[in-house]
Amino acid sequence: MRDSVGTVRTVLLLGGRSEIGLAIVERLVREGAREVVLAARGGVAEPPAALAALGAKVHSLEFDATAPDTHTATVDGAVALVGDLDVVVDAFGVLGTQADYEADPAAAARAAAVNYTGHVSAGLAVAARLREQGHGALVVLSSVAGVRVRRFNFVYGSAKAGLDGFAQGLADSLHGSGARVLVVRPGYVPTRMSAHVDPAPFPATPAQVAEAVSAGLRSGATTVWAPRVLAPVFAGMRLMPRPIWRRLGR
Amino acid sequence: MASQPERPVLLTGWGRTAPTAARVVRPRSAAQVARALAEAGPRGVLARGLGRSYGDAAQAAGGTVLDCTELTGPIRLDADRGEVTVPAGVSFERLIAHLLERGYFVPVTPGTRQVTVGGAIAADVHGKNHHADSSLGAHVRSLTLAAPTGETLTLTPDGGDAELFRATLGGMGLTGVVTEATLAVLPVETSYMRVDTDRTDSLDATLDLMSRTDADYRYTVCWVDLLAKGSAMGRGVLTRADHAGPRDLPPALRRDPLRHRAGSPLAAPPWAPPGLLNSWTVGAFNAVYRGAAPRRRRGEAQPIAGFFHPLDAVRGWNRLYGPHGLVQYQFVVPFGAEDTLVRIMEGLSRAGAPSFLTVLKRLGEGTGGHLSFPRPGWTLAVDLPAGLPGLGRMLRRFDELLLAADGRLYLAKDGRADAETVHAMYPDLPAWRKVRERVDPDGVLVSDLARRLRLL
Numbered sequence: 139m140r141d142s143v144g145t146v147r148t149v150l151l152l153g154g155r156s157e158i159g160l161a162i163v164e165r166l167v168r169e170g171a172r173e174v175v176l177a178a179r180g181g182v183a184e185p186p187a188a189l190a191a192l193g194a195k196v197h198s199l200e201f202d203a204t205a206p207d208t209h210t211a212t213v214d215g216a217v218a219l220v221g222d223l224d225v226v227v228d229a230f231g232v233l234g235t236q237a238d239y240e241a242d243p244a245a246a247a248r249a250a251a252v253n254y255t256g257h258v259s260a261g262l263a264v265a266a267r268l269r270e271q272g273h274g275a276l277v278v279l280s281s282v283a284g285v286r287v288r289r290f291n292f293v294y295g296s297a298k299a300g301l302d303g304f305a306q307g308l309a310d311s312l313h314g315s316g317a318r319v320l321v322v323r324p325g326y327v328p329t330r331m332s333a334h335v336d337p338a339p340f341p342a343t344p345a346q347v348a349e350a351v352s353a354g355l356r357s358g359a360t361t362v363w364a365p366r367v368l369a370p371v372f373a374g375m376r377l378m379p380r381p382i383w384r385r386l387g388r
Numbered sequence: 389m390a391s392q393p394e395r396p397v398l399l400t401g402w403g404r405t406a407p408t409a410a411r412v413v414r415p416r417s418a419a420q421v422a423r424a425l426a427e428a429g430p431r432g433v434l435a436r437g438l439g440r441s442y443g444d445a446a447q448a449a450g451g452t453v454l455d456c457t458e459l460t461g462p463i464r465l466d467a468d469r470g471e472v473t474v475p476a477g478v479s480f481e482r483l484i485a486h487l488l489e490r491g492y493f494v495p496v497t498p499g500t501r502q503v504t505v506g507g508a509i510a511a512d513v514h515g516k517n518h519h520a521d522s523s524l525g526a527h528v529r530s531l532t533l534a535a536p537t538g539e540t541l542t543l544t545p546d547g548g549d550a551e552l553f554r555a556t557l558g559g560m561g562l563t564g565v566v567t568e569a570t571l572a573v574l575p576v577e578t579s580y581m582r583v584d585t586d587r588t589d590s591l592d593a594t595l596d597l598m599s600r601t602d603a604d605y606r607y608t609v610c611w612v613d614l615l616a617k618g619s620a621m622g623r624g625v626l627t628r629a630d631h632a633g634p635r636d637l638p639p640a641l642r643r644d645p646l647r648h649r650a651g652s653p654l655a656a657p658p659w660a661p662p663g664l665l666n667s668w669t670v671g672a673f674n675a676v677y678r679g680a681a682p683r684r685r686r687g688e689a690q691p692i693a694g695f696f697h698p699l700d701a702v703r704g705w706n707r708l709y710g711p712h713g714l715v716q717y718q719f720v721v722p723f724g725a726e727d728t729l730v731r732i733m734e735g736l737s738r739a740g741a742p743s744f745l746t747v748l749k750r751l752g753e754g755t756g757g758h759l760s761f762p763r764p765g766w767t768l769a770v771d772l773p774a775g776l777p778g779l780g781r782m783l784r785r786f787d788e789l790l791l792a793a794d795g796r797l798y799l800a801k802d803g804r805a806d807a808e809t810v811h812a813m814y815p816d817l818p819a820w821r822k823v824r825e826r827v828d829p830d831g832v833l834v835s836d837l838a839r840r841l842r843l844l
């Protein structure tokens with residue numbers, strides 16, 4: 139339950155090794171969260187020491203994004219560990235490279251399953267729980283890559299576009315239920331996952347994304363961009379003529 | 389037979405923070421209360437009154453909330469026994485009007501008339517007369533409790549189940565639903581108060597004057613100015629009063645001395661920008677408020693409504709705090725722990741906390757309710773904008789000071805403390821749980837407050 143000064147007690151991270159996800163969790167723990175569930179394939183055997191050092195109790199949970207049949211059980215497992223879920227951070231995903239995907243269509247479809255359909259089953263399982271408990275927030279890590287899909291990473295981008303639309307629809311379906319969805323649209327975030335791509339303008343660190351998420355959770359926002367300047371930048375990008383858009387490298 | 393699942397409704401306390409959704413049912417009789425308890429779903433049931441507790445005491449996320457404001461009916465005054473029997477959903481507004489017309493007053497009233505009898509018992513509310521008369525629980529002669537076991541229990545302070553009676557005073561709705569209560573009443577000759585007002589120039593002067601003269605009056609309270617700087621911090625306006633007799637009234641009022649004018653409230657605007665109440669606007673308000681108070685005035689006749697419930701004059705004033713809402717921090721520290729009181733007041737002052745409702749009072753003996761708040765000592769209540777940066781951290785620091793000084797927080801005002809802190813502040817919690825488990829073995833009664841503070 140969020141308290142009257144906006145502090146939450148429990149956090150579930152789907153994608154328990156995600157750097158951005160962990161930065162968000164750490165931020166929430168610094169602000170007072172006391173119970174954390176890190177859910178990832180094979181569990182998270184060695185959670186970041188910082189979380190426990192900050193006073194949180196850290197649990198590990200098996201979660202396989204590609205096994206949608208198990209997602210409700212994962213959510214139930216988290217509830218069994220910590221009770222009501224105050225914040226669920228949906229941060230799992232793979233980036234890959236466009237060239238590899240074009241060379242291996244099956245691999246592209248598998249990546250799309252992690253980046254899109256996995257979130258559909260996980261998101262709906264989480265939403266059902268939040269609706270039942272009458273409170274809670276689902277933080278969905280979308281990306282500017284999905285705002286307008288680009289030639290250079292359209293497999294990843296199209297999955298994010300689907301996810302972004304899914305999350306917005308889910309948010310509307312939860313309206314009035316006490317539960318809510320916060321869609322997060324980071325730009326380029328230098329992490330292990332993005333180490334192989336060239337830096338893009340307006341980067342944000344995981345900590346900055348976390349700060350934006352924390353502020354969005356407090357203010358009741360439905361969408362946050364990190365950095366914030368990306369909102370007007372992408373408002374402009376959407377208007378860019380297709381022939382120019384097509385040629386944009388990054 | 390489960391009734392139609394209705395759309396959930398978002399509920400908050402008076403502070404308008406942390407909404408959660410619940411199905412709301414409006415029982416109109418004790419039988420309907422019993423049925424709602426019997427039909428409880430997995431997320432539990434909770435009674436709610438007029439929602440004047442500030443935090444999450446009257447919410448039950450995902451569960452069923454029994455809005456008890458339609459548990460009304462005739463008010464039965466028994467003048468010979470000096471008591472009144474009243475359905476739990478009746479408001480103090482209605483009860484006070486009913487009693488005053490007949491020459492009686494409630495034994496205790498909180499700072500607003502917009503509370504139900506059930507909500508007042510569940511919080512074991514205190515008033516400006518706590519030092520003289522203790523809290524409401526001391527004046528409850530009996531109460532009817534609908535328990536989740538399906539029983540309807542009549543509880544008295546020294547009858548068969550005195551333990552459950554105590555557990556219900558201040559029990560925050562977690563021992564059952566109060567459907568009716570019999571309260572002792574206070575005979576009065578007029579609907580006025582005879583009020584003495586003094587302005588003080590420093591915190592020391594405030595504390596000193598209160599300590600010396602509390603015993604001389606039935607009612608006392610001090611409004612303090614935390615935004616004043618330097619030695620003026622903690623200066624205040626102290627009002628002390630007793631019920632007025634006819635001779636205390638100006639001749640024009642003597643003809644109809646019991647006439648009660650509650651007035652119709654002004655409405656606050658439905659929306660206020662975030663940050664409307666900041667240290668500048670509130671500082672200005674404080675200066676004007678204090679300036680308008682007389683330095684020293686004796687024997688002024690004030691209507692009961694104005695003396696006890698000045699805030700009721702503005703309907704929906706909580707909205708002035710904007711979309712983030714407000715947090716009230718109320719604590720008590722034992723007499724002798726004045727240094728803790730002063731440190732917290734200085735902390736608030738340093739933070740420039742824009743509180744225009746800062747109230748200081750001395751409390752007397754408690755009622756023995758396991759979770760009842762009042763105990764002998766100083767109590768301070770401060771209203772703070774929930775969006776104030778660093779508020780959570782500052783209040784956690786204050787909690788630590790309170791713990792070290794054997795102080796405690798008031799659950800009816802809380803929406804943010806952590807479980808360990810509150811457990812340490814209420815040593816009778818384990819005993820309360822034992823009593824509770826007896827009447828609610830399946831854990832049907834639950835609230836957001838109970839979940840957050842792990843009371844059950």
Ligand SMILES: Cc1cc2nc3c(=O)[nH]c(=O)nc-3n(C[C@H](O)[C@H](O)[C@H](O)COP(=O)(O)OP(=O)(O)OC[C@H]3O[C@@H](n4cnc5c(N)ncnc54)[C@H](O)[C@@H]3O)c2cc1C
Nearest residue numbers: 437438439440441498499504506507510513514560561566
């Ligand atoms: C402006 C203002 C001034 C105040 N001043 C004071 C003051 O001076 N002293 C003081 O002590 N308090 C004060 N309060 C707090 C208020 O008196 C309490 O919070 C009181 O409990 C509110 O009553 P309610 O009917 O609104 O109950 P709610 O806020 O709706 O509920 C409060 C609690 O009572 C329980 N409850 C409600 N009805 C029943 C029932 N029928 N049976 C069992 N449990 C029930 C609920 O479950 C909940 O735990 C003030 C509040 C405001 C807004």
